[in-house]
Amino acid sequence: MAASTTARGRPGRRPRSNWRDPWRLAGLAALLILLIFIVYPQLWIVRAAFTDDAGAFTLARFGAFVTDARFTEPLVHSVVVSLSVGAGAALVAVPFAFVMARYRIPGRQGLLTMLTMATTSPPFLGAYAWLLLLGSGGIITRAAREAGLPLPFESILGVGGIIWVGVWFTFALIFLMVYDALRAVDPALEEAAASVGSTPWRTHWRVTLPLAVPAIATGCYLAAMRIFADFGTPMLIGGGYSMLPVVVYQNFMSEVAASPGVAATASLMMVLVSGLALVAQRRIVARRSFAVTGGRDQPLRELRRGPRALVLIGVWTALLLGFVPHLVVLLTSFLRWQSGILQWEPTLENYRRLFEESLQPIVLSFVFAGIACLMALVMGVVVAYIVARKRFRVSGPLLNNLVMVPYILPGTVFAIGFILAFNHLPVILTGTALIIVVAYFIRRLPYVMKSIEAALGQVHPSLEEAAMSVGAPPRRSFRDIVVPIIRPAVISGGTVGFLQMITELSATVMLYAVPWVTMTVVIFTNAMQPGSPFGVASAMTTVLLVSVYVPLYLLRRRYKTVSL
Amino acid sequence: MDISIEGISKTFGETTALESVDLSVPSGRLATLLGASGCGKTTLLRIVAGFETADTGAIRFGERDIAKVPVWKRRIGFVFQSYALWPHMTVAENVAYGLRLRKLSKEAVADKVAAGLAMVGLTGRERHRPGQLSGGQQQRVALARALALEPDVLLMDEPLSNLDARLRVEMRREIRRIQQETGITAVYVTHDQDEALEISDLVAVMNGGRVEQIGAPEDVYERPGTTFVASFVGSVTLLRGQVTDDGELALPSGGKVGFGRPLGQAGAAVHVALRPEDLRIVENGQAQFTGKVVRSSFQGSSRESVAELPGGELLSFEHRRPLPTGATVGLAADRFTVIGQDTGVA
Numbered sequence: 001m002a003a004s005t006t007a008r009g010r011p012g013r014r015p016r017s018n019w020r021d022p023w024r025l026a027g028l029a030a031l032l033i034l035l036i037f038i039v040y041p042q043l044w045i046v047r048a049a050f051t052d053d054a055g056a057f058t059l060a061r062f063g064a065f066v067t068d069a070r071f072t073e074p075l076v077h078s079v080v081v082s083l084s085v086g087a088g089a090a091l092v093a094v095p096f097a098f099v100m101a102r103y104r105i106p107g108r109q110g111l112l113t114m115l116t117m118a119t120t121s122p123p124f125l126g127a128y129a130w131l132l133l134l135g136s137g138g139i140i141t142r143a144a145r146e147a148g149l150p151l152p153f154e155s156i157l158g159v160g161g162i163i164w165v166g167v168w169f170t171f172a173l174i175f176l177m178v179y180d181a182l183r184a185v186d187p188a189l190e191e192a193a194a195s196v197g198s199t200p201w202r203t204h205w206r207v208t209l210p211l212a213v214p215a216i217a218t219g220c221y222l223a224a225m226r227i228f229a230d231f232g233t234p235m236l237i238g239g240g241y242s243m244l245p246v247v248v249y250q251n252f253m254s255e256v257a258a259s260p261g262v263a264a265t266a267s268l269m270m271v272l273v274s275g276l277a278l279v280a281q282r283r284i285v286a287r288r289s290f291a292v293t294g295g296r297d298q299p300l301r302e303l304r305r306g307p308r309a310l311v312l313i314g315v316w317t318a319l320l321l322g323f324v325p326h327l328v329v330l331l332t333s334f335l336r337w338q339s340g341i342l343q344w345e346p347t348l349e350n351y352r353r354l355f356e357e358s359l360q361p362i363v364l365s366f367v368f369a370g371i372a373c374l375m376a377l378v379m380g381v382v383v384a385y386i387v388a389r390k391r392f393r394v395s396g397p398l399l400n401n402l403v404m405v406p407y408i409l410p411g412t413v414f415a416i417g418f419i420l421a422f423n424h425l426p427v428i429l430t431g432t433a434l435i436i437v438v439a440y441f442i443r444r445l446p447y448v449m450k451s452i453e454a455a456l457g458q459v460h461p462s463l464e465e466a467a468m469s470v471g472a473p474p475r476r477s478f479r480d481i482v483v484p485i486i487r488p489a490v491i492s493g494g495t496v497g498f499l500q501m502i503t504e505l506s507a508t509v510m511l512y513a514v515p516w517v518t519m520t521v522v523i524f525t526n527a528m529q530p531g532s533p534f535g536v537a538s539a540m541t542t543v544l545l546v547s548v549y550v551p552l553y554l555l556r557r558r559y560k561t562v563s564l
Numbered sequence: 565m566d567i568s569i570e571g572i573s574k575t576f577g578e579t580t581a582l583e584s585v586d587l588s589v590p591s592g593r594l595a596t597l598l599g600a601s602g603c604g605k606t607t608l609l610r611i612v613a614g615f616e617t618a619d620t621g622a623i624r625f626g627e628r629d630i631a632k633v634p635v636w637k638r639r640i641g642f643v644f645q646s647y648a649l650w651p652h653m654t655v656a657e658n659v660a661y662g663l664r665l666r667k668l669s670k671e672a673v674a675d676k677v678a679a680g681l682a683m684v685g686l687t688g689r690e691r692h693r694p695g696q697l698s699g700g701q702q703q704r705v706a707l708a709r710a711l712a713l714e715p716d717v718l719l720m721d722e723p724l725s726n727l728d729a730r731l732r733v734e735m736r737r738e739i740r741r742i743q744q745e746t747g748i749t750a751v752y753v754t755h756d757q758d759e760a761l762e763i764s765d766l767v768a769v770m771n772g773g774r775v776e777q778i779g780a781p782e783d784v785y786e787r788p789g790t791t792f793v794a795s796f797v798g799s800v801t802l803l804r805g806q807v808t809d810d811g812e813l814a815l816p817s818g819g820k821v822g823f824g825r826p827l828g829q830a831g832a833a834v835h836v837a838l839r840p841e842d843l844r845i846v847e848n849g850q851a852q853f854t855g856k857v858v859r860s861s862f863q864g865s866s867r868e869s870v871a872e873l874p875g876g877e878l879l880s881f882e883h884r885r886p887l888p889t890g891a892t893v894g895l896a897a898d899r900f901t902v903i904g905q906d907t908g909v910a
Contacts, residue, residue: 460646462644462645462648465613465635466649466650467650468614470661471636471666472661473634474636484652485652
């Protein structure tokens with residue numbers, strides 16, 4: 001009977017920090033990198049925004065931003081376009097996702113693969129291809145003019161064009177999120193509604209759809225932010241309709257009227273808007289996130305003949321419109337162009353010229369994205385492991401929050417920060433290839449890190465403890481147990497990161513310096529100049545598409561599903 | 565190898581998980597840490613394993629002080645509640661992993677893996693992945709893995725709580741058999757009193773970060789030292805009262821019960837613990853308690869009923885023949901325990 005008693009309330013000794021833990025050192029190194037490449041450039045943007053041209057402190061720029069139409073207009077434009085694209089894409093995607101999630105549709109696996117493909121297409125591809133079709137000198141516009149057919153619009157240039165391109169560029173994103181959410185709804189929830197007398201129609205509106213709201217909100221947020229931060233689309237087909245990324249770009253890059261201060265102020269506005277959007281999205285999701293996983297799979301119901309035909313037509317039309325850009329580019333890359341005008345003559349000339357004259361951008365794109373991807377993977381593993389496993393009191397939360405900052409930084413803003421911060425001592429990177437590599441690495445780090453963190457969440461800590469209990473020191477158990485288990489997630493996170501890097505334009509177009517030219521820059525500069533060799537640009541875009549979709553296809557075949 | 569734990573304390577932030585715990589497990593014995601969730605039993609086990617460090621106190625395996633020895637050098641075997649089998653390795657690879665780290669020859673590893681799997685009855689499953697096995701089989705693999713290195717001590721953290729009831733009974737007998745065959749010193753954490761009583765040489769009942777009682781299963785069941793132990797281990801009625809001048813129990817409701825011998829010092833506040841099986845239905849004249857049956861449940865081999873005493877106290881007792889609700893019964897206690905230490909009830 002040894003009921004031991006001692007005085008209660010002895011102060012608990014805090015566990016001593018173990019500085020010999022190699023993770024602590026790795027964490028500090030990671031923190032240093034994040035401070036240099038995320039915080040430091042942003043501080044320079046803030047500094048520029050609050051300094052007038054003479055170098056004195058000023059608040060005038062922000063005053064002007066609220067009162068001066070040169071700034072308020074693009075702000076309003078950007079917000080309106082983003083909201084319209086989010087709403088429009090949801091209008092296409094949500095019914096589409098619902099039908100796919102609930103009914104037996106022929107060719108569903110193929111459809112899902114294509115939709116996944118659609119989410120990784122290069123951001124400027126849509127604008128470029130629709131411009132080829134419906135620009136003022138576009139294939140369709142010209143053909144219609146020659147045939148004397150009236151078109152309801154002059155060309156695709158303008159706000160309508162931006163929204164049109166944006167919707168087809170982003171609807172697949174919303175689709176995949178909502179589709180997954182609807183598939184995860186436990187059918188028992190709907191059966192429970194039926195059992196208390198709810199009609200299927202009512203159940204759909206009162207049970208099923210509300211359960212999908214977080215996914216719809218997240219999808220709309222992602223879609224809206226993609227177009228909000230996109231530089232290529234408004235630049236290519238804006239046709240004078242000013243939006244924030246273009247304003248930032250022009251104010252920063254213009255050789256005659258450059259004003260870094262104005263660009264910096266506009267940049268801060270962009271960060272502010274995307275930060276607010278994130279907060280709004282988090283709120284909607286937090287208030288309504290229900291755990292609906294578990295239970296049975298949703299059974300797929302049969303559709304009657306009539307509705308099925310309608311659904312099939314709708315689904316394939318949406319998909320076709322989503323893939324118009326890809327088809328256009330593929331087709332025109334095999335046709336001859338003469339001084340900006342398409343000749344309907346098949347040729348391999350474009351590819352011959354591409355490989356003779358522009359092999360370097362292809363190689364550079366792969367090298368930049370490859371190196372940056374490896375860096376993001378290594379750092380992603382370190383940060384994810386520390387965040388998921390180590391209870392570091394200071395560096396843990398700091399890393400976790402800092403690493404996500406690039407998530408709300410549009411590429412344009414990111415680039416400006418880099419240029420302002422790294423064109424002078426102590427760190428000079430402008431004009432080098434390294435600046436592009438580092439920019440890719442840091443920008444995609446949050447995505448890579450999150451996918452690894454999710455995979456680590458699947459590795460129960462007891463798996464590592466079990467290894468230690470049979471004699472494996474921590475380093476050994478990390479190598480033998482953790483790494484093999486998270487490998488699929490690392491590979492798929494890395495591949496997706498690589499795809500996004502190789503298609504990056506917004507930041508690259510501001511950071512590159514000859515001779516460090518990437519594929520995306522070549523395509524963009526070509527598309528911006530009337531009469532330039534469109535055939536070669538199309539051929540290069542085709543090469544870019546191949547380098548995106550082949551890895552994606554391999555990945556999907558190996559791991560069945562890929563989350564983006 | 566015996567385990568000795570002296571004065572172990574541990575706090576997490578503001579909460580005290582363990583408060584000066586002492587325990588010693590003689591070589592070759594199986595000790596159970598029994599208690600409700602949050603009582604500190606798992607924390608204590610993880611400190612013995614080396615997954616957590618104690619704020620104060622000492623732990624020895626035999627003569628060796630292991631406070632500064634990291635997990636991977638402690639020579640322990642650990643069985644987890646979640647099995648913790650490595651999903652990317654086969655059954656044989658799971659068992660072989662620790663042996664390979666020791667740089668044993670291929671043949672020696674193969675022999676030991678085969679012997680280990682034979683011991684837990686899984687010969688023939690070498691090439692399966694953990695995901696292809698049932699929960700019970702997975703836990704057998706985990707046991708074989710933990711024992712493959714012939715560790716000094718075997719530590720088990722609620723190893724059966726993810727299994728269904730029948731399998732639990734089968735597996736705990738299996739664990740006990742293997743522990744006795746190998747003669748290993750073992751510490752076993754559970755919240756299931758049946759499990760603890762059946763397999764242990766020694767049961768340590770824990771409550772609120774302390775060990776309330778250590779003893780053989782029979783001691784803990786038959787002679788509980790505190791009200792918590794009495795109520796946690798087995799079913800029990802605790803009658804609270806004061807010892808009268810003539811050594812009887814005065815209930816707060818006013819009644820008085822004699823137990824045939826003085827319960828202790830007059831005036832002392834005590835609890836009398838009565839197990840249902842120690843109460844017997846008797847003729848009115850011999851009854852210590854008379855009450856009305858308020859409910860009765862059939863449990864197969866016997867019935868357990870509850871009688872309400874005139875003062876409102878509820879008394880559980882075991883019997884064979886059916887009793888109608890509302891009937892008046894007289895009861896006498898063959899055995900009882902007087903408990904002076906009130907530590908609450910489970």
